[in-house]
Amino acid sequence: MPPYSEPKEGETLLKLNDVHMRFGKVAALAGVDIEVKKGEIHSIIGPNGAGKTVMMNCINGLYKPQQGEIHFKGQKINDLKPYRRAELGISRTFQKIELFGGMSVLDNIRLGRHIHLKSGIISGALYVGRTKREEISSRRFIEEEIIDLLEIESIRHKTVHMLPYGLQKRVELGRALALNPELLLLDEPLAGLNLEEVEDMARFILDINEEDRWKVTCILVEHDMGVVMDISHQVFVLNFGNKITDGTPEEVQNNPDVIKAYLGEEDLYATRR
Ligand SMILES: Nc1ncnc2c1ncn2[C@@H]1O[C@H](COP(=O)(O)OP(=O)(O)OP(=O)(O)O)[C@@H](O)[C@H]1O
Ligand SMILES: [Mg+2]
16 A cells, blocks of 8 residues: 555545445435545534434444545545554544443553554563563653643542543543544534533643644534534534535534524524633
8 A cells, every 4th residue: 555645734634535324224424525634623513313423433444334435644544444544543532431431540541542453452562672662651651641631630540430421521532542643533522511521621622633742633523513613623514414514614504504404403503602
């Protein structure tokens, strides 16, 4: 496979071209095109069952679309398994928290580096000499950076299942960051959080996207329209597996088809701050 090209800020990092994902008769994605530029927060919104999580699963390789192409850094990645995509720098959080509840916060974050990697801990243990020392020191460094960023110093040794839900969501973000990703897929990171926790989490996402140390491109699936419209560069609207529209938050909010798709759900503007 030819080398991956390194896009600069503002150039295409990820591209989906006519992606179809069917489950029996259900077309969860019915020909989706999306282009995500390096440096963006690109949100995906849409009613329940629209296909948002399926889209995330196709991007990180949990699902394999029957048709269409997925390109990361200019290379087709359709045939790569999730761990290979993780190695390329695609990391994610899940709609339903995926953590080891019986383990500490720090151990969960540490495992984040290995979870997606096929070889994982076993091959990690086979690293020898200098390589291993370098690996360990850089790992420690990123753990500290994550703990610092997410302000979880005081709970680093706490067992995850003892923590309130809001903090568990934060730890999950930490686990995803442990991979030092270039592209971070966030599936409803604000769901179930109270107002204060929502504000904290939105700030962390912005920091991850903007701070020089991180500069991570994010794809955000969220129902909280206030936050989506506040922090996104681009918004992509999905319904029944089809794109309704995409554009800047302003463009999307004023699109009549978007307003129609949301009728009967929460008022698109109700949560706008
Ligand atoms: N593994 C699967 N097998 C069969 N059908 C599936 C599977 N995964 C998703 N679907 C179907 O695909 C459609 C899209 O589901 P998806 O989970 O992507 O919705 P969503 O937009 O994430 O909704 P929500 O906002 O409720 O999370 C739904 O009709 C769902 O039932
Ligand atoms: Mg979902």
